[in-house]
Amino acid sequence: MTITIIAGARPNFMKIAPIIDAIKQKQSEGVAINYQLIHTGQHYDRNLSDTFFEELNIPFPDINLNVQSGTQAEQTGAIMIGFEKVLAENPTDLVMVVGDVTSTMACTIVAKKAGIKVAHVEAGIRSGDMNMPEEINRIVTDSLTDYFFSTTSLASKTLEDLGVNKSQIYLVGNVMIDTLRKNESRLKQPALWKGLQLQEKKYMVMTLHRPSNVDEEGQLKALITQLAQLGKDYPIIFPVHPRTKKLLEGLNLNFDNLHYVAPLGYLEFNYLVKNAFAVLTDSGGITEETTVMNVPCITLRDSTERPETCTIGTNVLVGNDPDKIVQAFEKLFSGNWKKGEIPELWDGHAAKRIVNNIVDIYKL
Missing domain, CATH: 3.40.50.2000 (Glycogen Phosphorylase B;)
Known part of the structure; x- marks a missing residue:
């Protein structure tokens, strides 16, 4: 199978790096799983894009839509138009989006209209603040997603309360922390x-x-x-x-x-x-x-x-x-700041859980 992975902004790059590593590990084990990496270009400053691919050893994108800056509507429209062409020319079995940026929402909409299933990494998180563009992106993305990979049990419960079938929700932990642990x-x-x-x-x-x-x-x-x-x-x-x-x-x-x-x-x-x-x-x-x-x-x-x-x-x-x-x-x-603890499954292995679940779902 082929997974099309979407990256558009700084946080996305940190989240996709361990997922790509986990896919490569499965490939080395003989599992028939491939990926193509699409960079929408939503963030175009070198320190917010290319540097991450170099530092975190992420292969450079197969395709860059070069959308760059604009209003919310301009970016969303440009990403959708560009990604629609990509899907027409590059067949895929699954579109994977991460986080809650404009690219996440826009590519989810395009994939679903093309009849392609969507996996959302970091699904189910909510701020409750509709003044945040990201909150709208989360709501729209999760309303269309097929496979929900959540960071915490609270995020999973949020999805269940919204009516998502438990069988579609996978509590995997936090891929951002995978990257942190690997690079500490x-x-x-x-x-x-x-x-x-x-x-x-x-x-x-x-x-x-x-x-x-x-x-x-x-x-x-x-x-x-x-x-x-x-x-x-x-x-x-x-x-x-x-x-x-x-x-x-x-x-x-x-x-x-x-x-x-x-x-x-x-x-x-x-x-x-x-x-x-x-x-x-x-x-x-x-x-x-x-x-x-x-x-x-x-x-x-x-x-x-x-x-x-x-x-x-x-x-x-x-x-x-x-x-x-x-x-x-x-x-x-x-000196009285609270002593924190680390949430469940924020252990550096979230990406492995994600890819293992995909392998099980598609019986690879």
Whole structure:
């Protein structure tokens, strides 16, 4: 059989790497399973795409749709048009989508209209926030998916509550953590470490890109100002997302402890996260990695599709509420941050479970 795997944005690359490794392992065992890798080009900055293929030893895509940036509708339409042509010219037995980006939803719709079954890796997660484009992507994708590979028992239950047949749901764990576990020994110190004279557990890492935080200049300015001031003498390393960089221009947000840097590759970024005193973020995936690496994480969102990072892990939600942010920093600096644990099946073997299930489903 042939599986067509879709990658469109930074998190996707981290999730497909172990799946491809697991497929290759099955091939070496004589199992008749093949794959073709499609990169939609949804993220086109080199540090958000090509670097990941090089660092994580992922084969370069068989096809790149080169969609690049645009509005939600423009990206969705361009991906659907491009992927429809790909499927017409490259027959497949199964389309595998990962995560919750625009490419995930768009390729799912195209596959189902072409009569091709869809497997969704990271199925069933929900934030409950319909203002997030990703939430819409999750809902649409899961409404069409045939095989649901979930990260947690809560995600599986969410699917069951929505009426998905239990026989279609497979609790496999978290492929993002597969990649982290495999590459922990390969994490590398970025050049900025020495340049900024960083020390272990004596700095923070920050990422911001959610519209609720960065779209309105006043909100963005107030948030960054508060975080920089609360950070005291701790350097705050801020790899700036291309989307956020445009918004920061002209705001004159300059603080001695705030360091704007270019987006980093996977190995360098996670080196910074692993050795950080804390992480300040509005990303979902980073909260998973901080939970596994036992790094305090302050999430600048009101809701999360990964509640286990809060109930089990090291993550705390504060939104952009100034009072909650102050309280989180007070707890951080007092040394009273909670001790996290690692969720069930976040053990580095999720991709093997996914591919084993596919082999069983198709009786290969």
